Amino acid sequence: MGKTILSIDDSASMRQMVRFTLNSAGYDVIEAIDGLDGLAKARSSPINVVLTDLNMPRMDGITLIRELRELPEVKWVPIIFLTTESSNDRKAEAKAAGATAWIVKPFQQEQLLTVVKRVIG
């Protein structure tokens, strides 16, 4: 059975590129348009990895991680940030909230796939 990745970003074109990259490597992708949507989808579908943007309307990435870590089914799921942010303060905040990795946009396909493969096993 294929692995499923929850991709959360308020940019439609970014979601499109992430889906294209992950589908090409054989992963299934569930998309969410922001943190709140992502949380709902994480509750309703089994997922193997969460890939999320940081700055989003309704619920940002840090808040999302904190919420996700409260869900038993997502507690140990790897969560990767895919964001334009590069400040050390924000990275530290994400780490404290429970993030697994932090990729700065723009991403290279190969790099994203290497990171996903590493966390997904």
Place this chain on the structure above:
Amino acid sequence: MLDSGIAISTIRTLIDDVRQLGLSIEPIFIKIGETLAESAADLSGLQQEFAALSASLESDDMERIGLVLGEAAQKSMVLSLAIEGEGDLLAPVTRAVQEVGKPLNSLKQIGSEVGALSVNAKVLAAQVHVAGIDFSVFTQEIGRLGALGSDAVQKTEASLEIVKVMVNRAQDAFSAFGKDNAAELTQVAQRMDICLSFLARRQDASRNAINRMSAMTKDIEEKISQCVASLQINDLTSQRIDHIAVALDKLCHLLEEGPTKEGEYAWAVDFDSAHLAALALTVCTLQKSQFLYASEAFSKEVDKIISSLTGLSSDVWDIHSITKDVFQGDKGENFIRDVQTHAETSARLLDMYVSAKQQICTIMGDVSEGFKAMSQDVSAINSIDADIRVMGLNATFKCGRLGDSGRALGVVAQELRSCSRRTEESSAAVVTTIAPVAQAITDLVDRTNTENSQAESLTTQTETALAELTNLVQTLETSVLGLQGRCNRLAVLMEKTVSSIDVNKIMAPKISSVLDRLSQINWATPIDDQMLETVQDDVRKFLASHYTMEGERTIHALFDALPAERTEISATSAETQSMDDIFF
């Protein structure tokens, strides 16, 4: 409130325009992303299809076809060369026909003499008046046998005439056969060689093409990867533009509300109008730099996308072209069809060869029958001759006992015996002359049957190969046309997408307008140059927590630097992070 009402309203309009700019490019990039996703999947499919087509050229079926064609070429040449010597097989028959005439003439001559002797015998027998001796039976029998003998010789002559006609027909048939079929069989061999040559060339072309395709695969993957990286510029640019709008919005709030001790901009509470104006001007100028950088980066990445998509379109046309080179003939048709055409012609020629050979066999059968008839006639002559000899001997003895009265008849009887001996010799000569014919015809028929059998076997093999070729033709044609159709569609899709990516054209005037307007904002309050130099710290405080991207911070830092220290920054993608940087 700072007396810069015109400036504030100008900025507010600008903020709306800047935000609209960000929104307008999203749909274009979504469309490009869809094209890219579709293209990537199709490209992979095209390469796999090509590989499958190439595999069909190296399949067991194709190998079998090649072996059959090779064998057919070889055997056809052997048959063609065999034809050269076939006329010689008729030589003994022709010789027999020529030579048998002489002994037959002798037999005819002897028959005449026997006839004359029979008449003599009758006359002389009537002159023998000896009691109790009667030669009437003798004379009657000699007369009868003589007539029978003459009839038999005539029949033999008639048989010979028929045989001559048959042999002429056989000679004509051999001559025509040799002329037509040697050339045709050689043609069969040549056609088969052409087919093999076609196949070998296409197999080579296919192997070379596979190697080219493998090299292209890596290149295509890189172009797609480049496109994916470049398409993200939409999101990055939208964020940058949004940050510019937010910065200008913050500025308007500061100018409209003024700094307060309790507010966010408490550090600016002691600023006079000139200071605020300097701050505002610097922020606007900085946003102009940010905007310029964002638009340059955007433009550059769009150029890369166009270049990648154009390159991918070119790759697709290359695949189309390679497919044509490998699988289509010089006239653009499926090359297997050329092979099929040659194989069909060869099968037809082999059929004609077999028919011609069968005709010859039939004619030779008739020749054989003709000679058999002659043999039977000669047997009849021999039988008649044996009776004449016995009659002659009896008469000789009888005449000897008669003394003088039987002398004349006795001479006739001797003459008859002599005719009989000569008949025996001539008959033997006829038999000896026509004896080799039977063997020659048997040899010829055997050889013809063997060659026919080979030719029929070749025809069957060729037809089997043809049947397999026909299947292959249909499969290949469908697949090649399908592949080329998909190449066409994909290349056109990419080309249309490229021609529709006129984002730079859409964006250029808008960007230019924003930049100009940023430059032209008027401040009612005069601004001191010295003040501008001291306001840098204030700008940092104002926008400290504003930036999220390293690129924005870099622009600010460069802006901060003295003009002499400013360096060009390239609007490229962020450097690749190491795994240590990525993982917590």
